[in-house]
Amino acid sequence: MSSHNHNTAPTQYVEANGIRFAYRRFGKAGGVPIVFNQHYTGTMDYWDPAVTDGLARDREVILFNNAGVSSSSGETPDNFQAMGANAIAFIRALGLTQVDVLGISIGGFVAQEIALQGGDLVRKIILVGTGHRGQDMTASRSNEFFSATYDPPEHLWLDVHFKPTDSSRKAGLAFLERKWLRTDRDPEVSEQTIAAQGEAVGKWIAPADDVLAYLKSITQPTLVVQGSDDAIIPTVHSLTLQHEMPNAQLIVYPDSGHGSIYQYPDLFVTHATIFLTA
Amino acid sequence: MSSHNHNTAPTQYVEANGIRFAYRRFGKAGGVPIVFNQHYTGTMDYWDPAVTDGLARDREVILFNNAGVSSSSGETPDNFQAMGANAIAFIRALGLTQVDVLGISIGGFVAQEIALQGGDLVRKIILVGTGHRGQDMTASRSNEFFSATYDPPEHLWLDVHFKPTDSSRKAGLAFLERKWLRTDRDPEVSEQTIAAQGEAVGKWIAPADDVLAYLKSITQPTLVVQGSDDAIIPTVHSLTLQHEMPNAQLIVYPDSGHGSIYQYPDLFVTHATIFLTA
Numbered sequence: 001m002s003s004h005n006h007n008t009a010p011t012q013y014v015e016a017n018g019i020r021f022a023y024r025r026f027g028k029a030g031g032v033p034i035v036f037n038q039h040y041t042g043t044m045d046y047w048d049p050a051v052t053d054g055l056a057r058d059r060e061v062i063l064f065n066n067a068g069v070s071s072s073s074g075e076t077p078d079n080f081q082a083m084g085a086n087a088i089a090f091i092r093a094l095g096l097t098q099v100d101v102l103g104i105s106i107g108g109f110v111a112q113e114i115a116l117q118g119g120d121l122v123r124k125i126i127l128v129g130t131g132h133r134g135q136d137m138t139a140s141r142s143n144e145f146f147s148a149t150y151d152p153p154e155h156l157w158l159d160v161h162f163k164p165t166d167s168s169r170k171a172g173l174a175f176l177e178r179k180w181l182r183t184d185r186d187p188e189v190s191e192q193t194i195a196a197q198g199e200a201v202g203k204w205i206a207p208a209d210d211v212l213a214y215l216k217s218i219t220q221p222t223l224v225v226q227g228s229d230d231a232i233i234p235t236v237h238s239l240t241l242q243h244e245m246p247n248a249q250l251i252v253y254p255d256s257g258h259g260s261i262y263q264y265p266d267l268f269v270t271h272a273t274i275f276l277t278a
Numbered sequence: 279m280s281s282h283n284h285n286t287a288p289t290q291y292v293e294a295n296g297i298r299f300a301y302r303r304f305g306k307a308g309g310v311p312i313v314f315n316q317h318y319t320g321t322m323d324y325w326d327p328a329v330t331d332g333l334a335r336d337r338e339v340i341l342f343n344n345a346g347v348s349s350s351s352g353e354t355p356d357n358f359q360a361m362g363a364n365a366i367a368f369i370r371a372l373g374l375t376q377v378d379v380l381g382i383s384i385g386g387f388v389a390q391e392i393a394l395q396g397g398d399l400v401r402k403i404i405l406v407g408t409g410h411r412g413q414d415m416t417a418s419r420s421n422e423f424f425s426a427t428y429d430p431p432e433h434l435w436l437d438v439h440f441k442p443t444d445s446s447r448k449a450g451l452a453f454l455e456r457k458w459l460r461t462d463r464d465p466e467v468s469e470q471t472i473a474a475q476g477e478a479v480g481k482w483i484a485p486a487d488d489v490l491a492y493l494k495s496i497t498q499p500t501l502v503v504q505g506s507d508d509a510i511i512p513t514v515h516s517l518t519l520q521h522e523m524p525n526a527q528l529i530v531y532p533d534s535g536h537g538s539i540y541q542y543p544d545l546f547v548t549h550a551t552i553f554l555t556a
Contacts, residue, residue, distance in 0.1 A: 242532070254523075
């Protein structure tokens with residue numbers, strides 16, 4: 001049992017695939033740990049301590065930077081298959097033989113790739129604010145938000161993760177405060193990471209024949225979580241994920257967007273704990 | 279505190295609107311009771327004791343037959359507005375000033391009408407396997423199932439409430455067993471009820487301008503629950519309900535249909551209890 005939490009867990013390093021992966025690990029040891037996969041341009045510091053510490057009450061939480069991201073060495077690949085393979089190498093380098101995985105946004109694409117390639121390595125999956133290969137991004141405002149200028153710059157994440165209602169933005173400001181409580185922080189991601197992640201998204205959303213068929217192969221129990229009005233990855237894609245995966249449950253929260261779990265951290269931790277414990 | 283449960287609670291009667299309403303009431307008294315609204319052609323005996331007794335651990339559960347249905351007197355109206363008004367009269371006749379309401383299928387339409395007409399009477403709402411005014415029923419197999427012959431006749435409900443997978447039908451058979459444990463049973467509904475409920479559905483689904491606008495007026499916290507593949511009311515309508523209601527959460531269960539709460543009674547009771555208690 002570690003006495004560390006989100007804000008105090010030291011950054012550690014492990015080598016695999018020629019990459020030195022930065023990670024943090026905390027929570028109640030002895031069960032199946034949960035490995036968090038981060039969104040576009042995010043580092044370990046972009047998670048919500050209310051979510052990570054909440055889940056850490058009952059299990060070990062492992063945050064990490066994938067290859068090339070922030071304090072991890074190497075290059076960020078330009079496709080999610082390779083990011084999934086790197087994540088698997090990282091998990092195995094920790095000596096783990098079974099984990100749960102959580103992914104938000106493009107981290108959800110990585111989590112799907114981990115499940116597809118990792119076989120028995122993955123026990124359960126939580127997919128937050130995410131979608132599927134070939135998803136229609138016509139309604140996404142991602143390009144608009146990420147090319148705009150915000151003052152302070154952090155307020156980008158209000159547009160990305162929250163809904164433009166008073167109640168949602170208020171929850172967003174509280175999230176940003178929680179996010180900045182940790183003092184020992186990761187460096188921001190490089191231009192190489194930003195470009196490679198963008199290129200990977202382009203490949204992921206490309207239309208293809210029978211593009212949903214791969215979802216039938218992800219047979220692990222899966223919890224899909226989404227906000228009512230995700231401006232980055234349209235909410236309807238979560239219903240498709242739920243429908244096409246053999247064993248997926250969907251929860252959609254009201255008055256919320258891409259980062260719904262940061263708007264309702266306590267309710268999400270309750271729902272996720274029920275799902276992971278069952 | 280009543281010592282009765284689903285199978286032992288006596289049928290009681292109360293007069294309102296010139297109708298003698300049959301009802302059963304059991305569970306932990308002292309809080310806000312939850313009033314169940316039944317689906318097409320169903321009586322109080324069509325609920326799942328695993329669901330009703332599960333919720334009754336923490337609150338009072340009230341089952342009833344709406345006007346004209348089974349052991350209640352009067353005629354069944356040919357529209358859901360009137361059914362909602364009758365339900366409100368029934369609830370007030372019990373001396374209650376605040377309730378939660380649960381509705382499945384057309385009972386979900388009645389629950390919406392209770393909320394629209396009842397004002398402060400309704401605290402929270404649970405909508406199961408249901409939809410909204412003007413919903414597209416092209417994909418519904420309702421007419422096919424309800425005009426077919428089943429041997430035994432009870433197996434109609436396997437098609438209506440469950441998915442044609444081994445796992446779902448097995449859960450369906452277990453549900454039918456639970457449903458028949460009660461010996462003191464309601465009479466089946468009359469031809470008048472069947473015809474009136476059918477006519478009411480036709481009016482409910484009729485296209486109209488701005489047909490979803492009414493959902494903005496249902497401001498109570500609402501939990502929308504659905505199966506991945508509802509063959510009666512297409513699952514996508516639950517996403518619309520969630521999106522158009524100001525404060526609605528959606529849960530979709532895997533490998534399931536119209537009666538998803540009968541396939542996962544324990545998980546549903548857990549989710550519903552979190553929602554009702556919060």
